[in-house]
Amino acid sequence: xxxxxxxxxxxxxxxxxxxxxxxxxxxxxxxxxxxxxxxxxxxxxxxxxxxxxxxxxxxxxxxxxxxxxxxxxxxxxxxxxxxxxxxxxxxxxxxxxxxxxxxxxxxxxxxxxxxxxxxxxxxxxxxxxxxxxxxxxxxxxxxxxxxxxxxxxxxxxxxxxxxxxxxxxxxxxxxxxxxxxxx
Amino acid sequence: xxxxxxxxxxxxxxxxxxxxxxxxxxxxxxxxxxxxxxxxxxxxxxxxxxxxxxxxxxxxxxxxxxxxxxxxxxxxxxxxxxxxxxxxxxxxxxxxxxxxxxxxxxxxxxxxxxxxxxxxxxxxxxxxxxxxxxxxxxxxxxxxxxxxxxxxxxxxxxxxxxxxxxxxxxxxxxxxxxxxxxx
DNA sequence: CAATAGTTTCAGAAATTTCTGAAAGTTCAG
DNA sequence: CTGAACTTTCAGAAATTTCTGAAACTATTG
Numbered sequence: 001x002x003x004x005x006x007x008x009x010x011x012x013x014x015x016x017x018x019x020x021x022x023x024x025x026x027x028x029x030x031x032x033x034x035x036x037x038x039x040x041x042x043x044x045x046x047x048x049x050x051x052x053x054x055x056x057x058x059x060x061x062x063x064x065x066x067x068x069x070x071x072x073x074x075x076x077x078x079x080x081x082x083x084x085x086x087x088x089x090x091x092x093x094x095x096x097x098x099x100x101x102x103x104x105x106x107x108x109x110x111x112x113x114x115x116x117x118x119x120x121x122x123x124x125x126x127x128x129x130x131x132x133x134x135x136x137x138x139x140x141x142x143x144x145x146x147x148x149x150x151x152x153x154x155x156x157x158x159x160x161x162x163x164x165x166x167x168x169x170x171x172x173x174x175x176x177x178x179x180x181x182x183x
Numbered sequence: 184x185x186x187x188x189x190x191x192x193x194x195x196x197x198x199x200x201x202x203x204x205x206x207x208x209x210x211x212x213x214x215x216x217x218x219x220x221x222x223x224x225x226x227x228x229x230x231x232x233x234x235x236x237x238x239x240x241x242x243x244x245x246x247x248x249x250x251x252x253x254x255x256x257x258x259x260x261x262x263x264x265x266x267x268x269x270x271x272x273x274x275x276x277x278x279x280x281x282x283x284x285x286x287x288x289x290x291x292x293x294x295x296x297x298x299x300x301x302x303x304x305x306x307x308x309x310x311x312x313x314x315x316x317x318x319x320x321x322x323x324x325x326x327x328x329x330x331x332x333x334x335x336x337x338x339x340x341x342x343x344x345x346x347x348x349x350x351x352x353x354x355x356x357x358x359x360x361x362x363x364x365x366x
Numbered sequence: 367c368a369a370t371a372g373t374t375t376c377a378g379a380a381a382t383t384t385c386t387g388a389a390a391g392t393t394c395a396g
Numbered sequence: 397c398t399g400a401a402c403t404t405t406c407a408g409a410a411a412t413t414t415c416t417g418a419a420a421c422t423a424t425t426g
Contacts, residue, residue: 001307002305002307004304004305004307004308006298006301006303006304006308006311006312007307007308007311009294009297009298010294010295010298010311010315013290013291013294017287017291020205020283020287022203024383024384025384026384026385035314035318036310036311036314036315037307037310037311038306038307038310043402043403044402052385052386053385053386053387054386054387054403055385055386055387055388055403055404055405055406056384056385056386058403058404058405059384059385059404059405062404079393079394079395079401079402080401080402080403081402081403088317089314089317089318089321090321093321100203104200104203107196108196108200111192111193111196112193114192115189115192115193118189120189121187121189122185122187123221124184124185124187124190124220124221125187125189125190127219127220127221128189128190128193128219128220129189131218131219131272132193132219134271134272135218135272138272138273138276141341141344141345142344144344145343145344158324160328161324161325161327161328162324207413207414208414209414209415226372226373227372235415235416236415236416236417237373237416237417238373238374238375238376238415238416238417238418239414239415239416241373241374241375242374242375242414242415245374262371262372262423262424262425263371263372263373264372264373
């Protein structure tokens with residue numbers, strides 16, 4: 001694996017983005033490198049290619065492992081561990097999404113529910129609770145919906161996305177053919 | 184406006200989440216406070232309620248203004264500026280989403296396109312380019328799709344979300360009624 | 367116009383996050 | 397078993413981000 005300007009620009013940018021998606025810049029860079037590498041890479045080489053310490057690589061790979069985004073590969077005749085990214089780009093996106101839901105959404109929804117169950121002590125809290133309920137409802141809907149979308153195949157989801165907001169028209173269309181409650 | 188344990192727990196949590204959604208903890212806390220406050224709040228009071236400096240409030244409000252998430256309110260007989268969050272919870276979510284697209288997605292897609300147009304110099308780059316193309320395609324699809332969903336009304340979008348992955352069945356249903364190309 | 371109220375900006379301090387490299391720990395080969 | 401290869405962990409250093417509070421700036425009032 002060679003570090004070329006093309007790969008370097010990708011790795012750098014992806015690293016910046018990583019910190020927006022749930023892991024720090026270096027972890028993002030390690031992951032980017034593994035995503036675009038056809039061959040598994042050992043930790044020492046990652047350290048060399050990215051210009052970071054071997055210890056930092058170890059910690060980064062541990063983090064990526066906790067997200068289940070990378071896997072260890074053992075080569076015959078090699079004691080070193082090699083790493084590569086797991087699954088398709090689609091699988092990766094799913095994993096990141098799933099892990100963020102667990103780490104951010106679920107605790108948030110849980111806290112919002114606790115607050116909603118409290119008794120409002122004054123008008124300030126009553127209004128706050130009303131707003132918090134709205135936030136909770138929206139986040140819950142979005143979370144459940146995106147979760148259900150995960151059960152679709154990549155192909156079917158792609159079809160859905162190509163339909164765009166035309167989905168609204170599909171909903172109207174199906175309404176016309178729905179049998180009336182009382183004819 | 185009183186800072187009660189209920190409101191404080193919300194503000195603290197939301198602040199932590201803010202750093203995952205594009206702005207720092209304190210900016211997130213300022214915003215959380217404004218979201219759950221029925222009345223506009225002046226900068227001095229925000230500083231007192233959150234226990235932060237007046238200068239920090241000023242900078243945070245400036246950031247929230249750049250996201251178009253808050254608005255200034257002028258009261259008759261008052262020289263101070265008051266702030267409140269803009270729009271419904273739904274509007275807020277839309278704004279955050281839109282701004283993140285501009286700040287993160289658009290530059291990412293732009294960079295990925297640049298890389299895709301380069302000539303691969305070796306096998307490493309060819310494979311990297313293939314992967315980058317897949318990432319680009321997926322991100323582009325998701326971005327365009329979510330953008331088109333923004334053109335739906337909250338009610339219609341809510342209906343869609345309640346349908347969940349049943350949307351896949353709707354797609355099959357409409358396929359059955361689509362006129363054949365050559366009958 | 368001068369004084370005051372109010373806001374913004376920014377240098378440097380403070381807080382937080384990330385990193386290094388060596389110690390600690392684990393595994394393998396001879 | 398010992399030495400070497402390999403990995404992990406962590407104390408403290410380094411880097412980065414955030415914050416403070418005072419200077420700079422703006423607007424209003426008498």
